[in-house]
Amino acid sequence: MKNKTNTDSAAFSFSRRGFIKTAGPTAAAAMAGRVDEAAAEMEHSRKPKVVGPTAVPVELTINGQRHRLAIEPRVTLLDVLRNHTGHTGSKKACDRAQCGSCTVLLDGESVNACMMLAITAEGRKIRTIEGISANGLTPLQKEFIKHDALMCGFCTPGFVTSLTALLEQVPHATDEQISEACAGHLCRCGTYPNVLKAARAAAGR
Ligand code: FES
Numbered sequence: 175m176k177n178k179t180n181t182d183s184a185a186f187s188f189s190r191r192g193f194i195k196t197a198g199p200t201a202a203a204a205m206a207g208r209v210d211e212a213a214a215e216m217e218h219s220r221k222p223k224v225v226g227p228t229a230v231p232v233e234l235t236i237n238g239q240r241h242r243l244a245i246e247p248r249v250t251l252l253d254v255l256r257n258h259t260g261h262t263g264s265k266k267a268c269d270r271a272q273c274g275s276c277t278v279l280l281d282g283e284s285v286n287a288c289m290m291l292a293i294t295a296e297g298r299k300i301r302t303i304e305g306i307s308a309n310g311l312t313p314l315q316k317e318f319i320k321h322d323a324l325m326c327g328f329c330t331p332g333f334v335t336s337l338t339a340l341l342e343q344v345p346h347a348t349d350e351q352i353s354e355a356c357a358g359h360l361c362r363c364g365t366y367p368n369v370l371k372a373a374r375a376a377a378g379r
């Protein structure tokens with residue numbers, strides 16, 4: 175009679191070397207498969223997400239109010255403000271980042287809305303001239319009037335927006351800081367000296 179224990183023991187006795195010989199290639203193949211899979215996943219995640227060209231849903235927060243819109247990804251923030259949400263205070267002049275008329279604040283920093291796709295402003299706080307003066311004219315705007323810092327007024331919202339960003343961060347801004355905030359803003363009527371006077375006065379100088 176066979177010794178059952180010995181037979182079983184022989185059937186399942188693998189040496190360490192034998193195990194590695196058998197399992198090694200299988201494990202390596204499995205590992206290679208996982209690596210390929212991970213590489214494919216990484217490759218996929220690196221690919222830019224393509225949206226459009228048709229309208230896509232976008233939610234913009236403008237002056238504290240949420241706007242749910244359907245817009246084509248190619249549309250600029252300026253066009254959305256002016257044509258979709260009724261914020262016409264931001265002006266369209268050059269439409270190519272040369273005049274500053276379209277300036278808005280994005281998370282407190284001034285940006286040219288004509289140079290930005292609206293979909294990239296999702297999740298950011300957009301503040302326009304309407305939001306800045308929501309509670310009436312600001313001290314800076316009053317200084318603009320007092321110092322005759324506007325003629326046609328087309329450039330004025332842009333100047334006021336950039337200077338507001340500066341004065342909120344640096345209430346007693348220096349001349350240099352004021353000039354820097356006004357850089358990139360063009361006034362076809364030539365009101366620059368009075369804009370600077372108004373800004374200085376608003377800075378308490
Ligand atoms: S309209 Fe945007 S910079 Fe001129």
Ligand code: FES
Nearest residue numbers: 325327361362363
């Ligand atoms: S006041 Fe006319 S463009 Fe500046």
